[in-house]
Every structure is written in C-alpha cells, then in structure tokens.
Amino acid sequence: MLLKLYEENPNMKAIQQIVDVLKRGGLIIYPTDTVYGLGCDIRNHRAIERVCELRGLKPEKANLSFVCYDLTDIAQYTKSFDTATFRVLKKALPGPFTFIFNASGQVPKLLSNKKRTVGIRVPDNNIAREIVHQLANPIVSASIHDEDEIVEYSTDPELIHEKYGDLVDIVIDGGYGGNIASTIVDVTSGDFEIMREGKGDLGLFL
Template sequence: MKTELIKLYEENPDPRKIEHIADVLRRGGIIIYPTDTIYGMGCDIFNPRAIDNIKRLKDIKTKTVDFSFICYDLSHISEYTKSLDTATFKLMKKALPGPFTFILNASSKVPKMLHTSKKTIGIRVPDNNIPREIVRVLENPIITTSIHDEDEVLEYSTDPELIYEKYRDKVDIVIDGGYGNNVASTVVDCTEGEAHVIREGLGDLSDFL
C-alpha cells in the first residue's frame, strides 16, 4: 500500500481532493485526518473490513469497541441516535461544531459492530471544515479514533509529516491539515438525560450550560 500525503487548508479545503478522499473511503480505505482537537484515524462506518483493519492497526482485540464517529451536523446526528430530549438537543446545538464527544443512545441504523454493550455511541461534529466536508461528500459518518504518540510526554501526535512517516504503507491517506492539538475532546454522557462530563478535554461545557 502506498500512502498518499494530501495537504488541505481548513478554511477552504479543495473540493477535488475531498472527493478523492471520499472515494478512497467508499472503497474501504483508511485515512488519518485533522480535527479541532487531535488527529484521528477513520473509515466509513458502514465498511466492516475497514473497521477490522483499524482494529488491527490499533491492536484492538475485543469484539465491541467504543469507537466514536464524526457527523456533519445535528440533522446528520439524528439519523444514528434515538430521539434526543429537548435539553440535550439545545446543549448540542450550542456546543457543536466544537471540541466535544457526546455519548448518546444509538439507533438501529448504527452498525452492530459499533455498539457497546450499553448500545451507546460517541458523536462528534468538530469545528474543522476538513473532516466535516469529507463526511458531507461521503454521505456517511466516519470513525474517529485517536492517533497516539510513543513520546512519554506527548500523548497524541501533532505533526502530520511525522504521522505520515509512522503510518506510511499502513493507511491509504494522511491529510496534512497543519499541526494538531495535543488535547482530546471533552466527553459528555447524555444517555440518561442530564449531561455529565466523563473526560475533561479541550471543550468547556460550562460555557453552554
């Protein structure tokens, strides 16, 4: 496998490159891409072979995985979750796009391979045009799982060129969207109505409460 390194600008990602990336995903490819927090690895959520390949790359041996995925906007989210209560919907409308992962109850449309034992999913709408445009053109959400660093100080890899060197010949595309952040998203559990922060990250939920 020859890995492509594709440069994209967050303010105005090249539509032709976005279409090419979406086409690679449709064929079962794996990409590494920037978000508004850390760099993520992903594939089309409806491609079981690609998901299995990501699990192998990350040495995940369990059958059920807490993968989150990226949607384009709130209307996209509604397809994959059970009906949201008014308070949760209002909170997400304020906070997204943004550096949050919302844990929600999954609808029957979510592939079974993505369900946890609690039938929940993590949803992201990052404040970055690159992954959102990929999802919009693909017309499906993409998996998001973090790219870790071997450095004892840095938990997440931030330099796209170093990420490319590490994953060269292991993934199909590495997107260079500039340096990434080293702080992950804030994870908010909304499965029981009231929002609870279960991991503090880049997003401050109190700004929206």
C-alpha cells in the first residue's frame, strides 16, 4: 500500500492505521529529515528479522538505529550520560543525527552486538515522530538504499513503492526524500566523535 501523508499536518487516522500495522509485526517505509527508512516495531522480534532479511543483514551484526520521539525515549535505551552531552542533544534534536550510545538492558537481545552500543535518531519530521509517539515505543530502522551507482539513496516514494511494495506492508509517501544520510556521532566515550559526515553539522550545537 502507498499511503500519502503531509508532514505539516499528518492525518491521525492514517497514522493510527500505520501504528496498527506495526503492532501486528508489519514493516513500513517512511520519510525522515534525511533519507527514507525501512522500519518496524522494536518489540517485535520477527519484524526485526524481516528488516534484516530485506537488507541482507544478520540481526546481531546489523547497525540498525532506533527512531525515538524525544530525549525521554533515548534515556530508556541508553546507559546514563553526563549533563554536557544532554545539553548538546537537547539543542541538536530533533535533527539529522544518529548518536551512538552505550546500550541499556532495554535493547532487544536480538540486536545485542559485541560492543553493546545502539544508534539513536530523533528525526525532524512530524510523520516519523508522530508514528513513534502513537506507537509508544521506538521504530527499529534501516536506510533505503538505491542500486544506482551515482545516487546512494532512493528519494522518490513512488519508485520506492514499485520496488518494495510487495515486500513491506505500507510505503508512506511523504514527498521526495533527501539523498544525504544523517551525521553519525559516537558519544560512548563521553566525547563527540564524528563517525560519518552527513546532513547534520554538529559544530552548530557544541
């Protein structure tokens, strides 16, 4: 199903339809403030396995991120961090960043990797955040990649639907997506270490 939503004022009936699909273990492709993402309910192990299968990943080795609604969600899935880190997060989020934290015991065992870390996102996109808010827990997410050698990420939701429509339950058309991924920042050591330069400029918030 291809479902049209507008970021400025997402239709709440459609949002609830998406949430119901996620609760039943369904997969969605949805817009963020960077690239389109493939996601499922963090509490559904079979759905997480399906996401990994689609991306050709092993769950225990997959670097999947958790899309959260706000800093309250982040605190649940990460080990405690200092006040200085919190201040930067409060300024930078919602925004185009993936922050790597030390994982708490709340992270599903299926996704536990040897480093015990977790990537957290709070995208500046009302569709993504409203879905997570109504679901009441994070979405496990992976970026939608394009097979084009020049364009790394798929940006046209109609083309994404043509390719993935039979593999997922809902493709959300939130308009053209970006083709620059989030900036990945490792904060596990207490410092802010840029692991991948992307759309976000962390220097604006330090």
